[in-house]
Amino acid sequence: MRKRGKKTTSAQHFAWQYMRRNRTFRVGDVMSITEIKVMNIKGFLYLLEKNGYIKRANKTRTFIDRIYVLLKDSGVLSPTFNKEIR
Numbered sequence: 001m002r003k004r005g006k007k008t009t010s011a012q013h014f015a016w017q018y019m020r021r022n023r024t025f026r027v028g029d030v031m032s033i034t035e036i037k038v039m040n041i042k043g044f045l046y047l048l049e050k051n052g053y054i055k056r057a058n059k060t061r062t063f064i065d066r067i068y069v070l071l072k073d074s075g076v077l078s079p080t081f082n083k084e085i086r
Contacts (some may be wrong), residue, residue, distance in 0.1 A: 010078075011034055011035065011036040011037075011040060012036070012040070012044055012078055013077075013078050014033075014034040014036070015030050015034045015036055015041060015044060015078075016077075016078030016079070017076075017078075018030050018033055018034055019054070019068075019070050020070065020073055023069060023070045024057065024067060024068070024069050024070075025067070025068055025070075026064075026065065026066070026067050027041065027045070027063055027064055027065070027066045027067075027068070028064040028065060031064070038063070042063065045068065047079075047081045048079065049068075051079070051081065052071060052072060053070065053071060053072045053074070053079060054068045054069065054070055054071060055068065055069050055071055056068055057069050
């Protein structure tokens, strides 16, 4: 019998679900809906952009007003990334 996975309730998971529902999204909207902190969303978006999941759609300087487009939808669970060892 297959075991059920742990239910994900992290802010990162909620942010990923928001990005999947709204293929084009503003960082400020993600932060207000999911109540995720600036430093957490910055790191998560950086990793998603670096690995080709999202692409920046505008050239605004302020972080809150950045608009991103989802390029790769890997499913219900948010992508996980390993830390690189230097």
